Amino acid sequence: MNAGRLAINRLRERAPVDGATIDRFVARHGSPIVEGERATFLFRGEVDQAFVRHRVVGLPDPLEMTRFPESDLWTATTLLPEGSRVEYQIEVRRGEHHERFNDPLNPRLAHSPLGSSSVCAAVGYRVPDWVAHDPEARPGEIVEETMHSKALRRDQPVKVYLPARFNDRLRYPLLVVHDGDDYLGFAAMKTVLDNLIHRLDVEPLVVAFVAPEDRLKEYPDHAPHARFLARELVPLLTERLPLVDTPEARCLMGSSFGGVAALSSAVRYPGLFGSLLLQSASLVFTDIGFDHGGGPYFDPVVKFVNRYRSRPTRPVDRIYMTCGVYEPLITPNRSMVPVFRAAGMTVNYAEARDGHNWENWRDRLGPALSWIFPGPQKFVYE
Template sequence: MSHHHHLAIDRLKHANPDNAAVDTFMQAHAFPLVEGPKVTFVFRGTVEAVHLKSWVYGLPNSQPLVQLPGTDLWHLTLEIPRKSRVEYKFEIVRGGNGHWIEDPLNPYRATDPFGANSVVHGEGYTVPEWTQLDRDARPGVLEPWIIKSKAFNDIRHFNVYLPARFRKTRRYPLIWVHDGPDYVRFANLKTVLDNLIHRLEIPDVIVALSGSPNRLGEYADDERHARFVTEEAVPDLEKRLPLIGAPRGRCLMGASFGGVAALSTAVRYPGFYGRLLLQSGSFAFSDIGHQNKRGPAFEPVVRFMNRFRENPVLVAEKAFLSCGMHESLIYENRSLVPMLQATEMDLRYVEARDGHNWENWRDRLREGLAWLFPGPLRMVYE
């Protein structure tokens, strides 16, 4: 057998199959077909063309599938490194019109506020068990919270997570989460908190799950946002809940533009927040001029990042930074690391073979939260 025939699709091709043989092939495998580092994407149907659309930085974002002659089977084999996650869609062309669909043969989907993508797991990737519902873990509760904001001149609603064994007599750290509802829906944040607390990997924490009606605006270094969080919301929470109320007990967290919101708020109030959890932050900057290729939403971000890069100061004692290697933002995030380290910040930086998506952010939560807030597992034995 030649080297190429190690793959199931090559063996099928070699056999000059008809549609009946393709039926047998389809029944024998799950798709996409992962064989070592090779992943074969497959689509079946009478169409004019099929393209794989993926969001992997460094790969072309559209690649054609090839039709197996005499059949309605389309296929494409790519090399996907071990433990990777790749999100994709198929573009199906019929009657000259293309439309994007999820892979009908793949039951795994990743959802986000814009819809869903199919997701393929490279060999060796497994969904971490601590992200899944654990019946032994007592669930915390979500309490609605309302703040009348002077900064925004409107009323802000969000949920506050209280741990299962919440007691008024204790003192808790506070984590302010940007895009909180998305973190709960798409990154299982509530389940993750329940599980990590249950396993004593993080202490009991209180978590504000805030959102924004205009995140691209408010999260891009908007002075009003920093003021709302720091001068209105956090003081209100600290007044009405048993919180530590010191930098070591205040954390800002966010992904993508939420990461920019977290960092820029900390920069506007240096020393107020002791902990930062920044995931795939949209930390766009320019080394010369203020041009950026990412569009107008990024202009305030570039201005903020360029300012911060000129004069990086220690804004929080400890931070966790993560980014996916398949993201275009990997360059910006890597660039931030030595800068933050130079401020003598206690920094943990982690990369994953993943993209700009909620599962990536979900899978890094344990490491990030436990690094920022180590739990009592060394001392407590239930």
């Protein structure tokens, strides 16, 4: 679309305009206004400055808004390629006071452990149809229990998903999920599993959702955490549940630091899992020196990834990797793909025009899980 015909430019051509005209414009269009590959963000208020705040690599942050002549309307227009999804907030300045909040003109929100953000969806983005509750899909069951972990020196809660029509006489593959409570709460993972299994896209499987106590300590190459998974959790679940007791029927997954935990645990216990699902894994490394710029929490991550890159191993047979092109981790994730392949693993790598957030990871679950655990019409475990 020609930028000169954007709605905000048509309004500008009519200036000066009164408050009632702006009221009608905002009521009609809301915010942001998505037209072709352009998005125009709006804010109304008597402030000294207004900005769009985001975490999109490649766009200025903050994205400064300009005041519409003789009004309280602030606007900013930026490029938004087809299929993009962006989370953002509005920041305003009144004198020396800064305030940041979700877009008052946009009802669409995304949620995370850190709070909520407004969502801007470009032309071509759609929430996958297997994300919403399907009344025809029989629901699986979440069983909550607590196990004592000698490795972690504490009681560890575990939530276990049992698929619909669970049958003790059958055998099921196993998926272990880092940040399990967040995947359930912010990525609708139970609903996703119910739908994918109902549609025969994914094999009926058992899923163990595990939540950390201190993820910044336990997830970056932490020996006690890996020992908990390998010597306590998997053996206990295999003893109590009818699981397929072979590596190819087991997958370990995680996002961000949870992706590091998945890879490092598999490296410490090679051959226990047949697959990894890594979503925006924080696989930060340095090619020279140790100045990575990520802060002290990334020190053990960089140490582990540097060591792995210097001596790559083959802890699993297959890896499914996803990452958003708008997040800083896109470069290290792209860089690790040839390293994994050179080590002899099959890698399925997918990118999305999205960022480091739970809805991005949610939207990638369908293709990832159907590749790792293909439906019964495609694959049968021996």
